[in-house]
Amino acid sequence: MAFSDYRKAIQLDPNYATAYLNLGKACNDLRQYDKAIQYFEKAIYLEPDNWGAYNHRGLTYYKLGQKERAIQDFTKAIELNPKEDSIYYVRGMIYCLLKNYEKAVDDFNMTLQLNPSRVGAYEMRGLAYQKLGDKEKSKADLAKYKELNKKR
Numbered sequence: 359m360a361f362s363d364y365r366k367a368i369q370l371d372p373n374y375a376t377a378y379l380n381l382g383k384a385c386n387d388l389r390q391y392d393k394a395i396q397y398f399e400k401a402i403y404l405e406p407d408n409w410g411a412y413n414h415r416g417l418t419y420y421k422l423g424q425k426e427r428a429i430q431d432f433t434k435a436i437e438l439n440p441k442e443d444s445i446y447y448v449r450g451m452i453y454c455l456l457k458n459y460e461k462a463v464d465d466f467n468m469t470l471q472l473n474p475s476r477v478g479a480y481e482m483r484g485l486a487y488q489k490l491g492d493k494e495k496s497k498a499d500l501a502k503y504k505e506l507n508k509k510r
Contacts, residue, residue: 375404379411386418394418409438413445425452443472447479450486459486477506 361384367377382397398415401408416431432449439445450465466483469476484499 373404375401375408375411378404379408379414382411382414382418386414386421389421391418391422407438409435409442409445412438413442417448420448420452425456428452429456441472443469443476446472447476447482450479451482454482454486454489457489459489462486463490475506477503480506 361381364377364381364384367374368381371377378397378401382394382401385391385394385397395415395418398411398418401411402415405411412431412435416428416435419425419428419431429449429452432445432452435442435445436449446465446468450462450469453459453462453465463483463486466479466486469479470483473479480499480503484496484503487493487496487499
């Protein structure tokens, strides 16, 4: 669907949260991050339980360098949809960037609990363990990452 289609959908139903969410994603693709955030905020206003809107707004905040705001949105998305492994994974990566390795490990643990085939989580958790000084766990995770990555 194109911008005009989403705008037409909103004209027909101004409370159609999915159209705002999709407009936000389209703006994100075009690197129009401020506009994207406005659309995600409208989607959240219309559907406060829309975890996808929080997730996408979090990704946008991350792209804008606003890591703390991104974490807040990912945390809300997890509250609304605790079974989505990708949210934990991205939040864990941001925790690594913020040097909060304990929380990063917790998120990578959840990622792998929900989706053991998310190979990158082994690598990221191994690197976080390395920063925490846990050489054994780091070595085990990085070896598991290499092993699984060869099978891909």
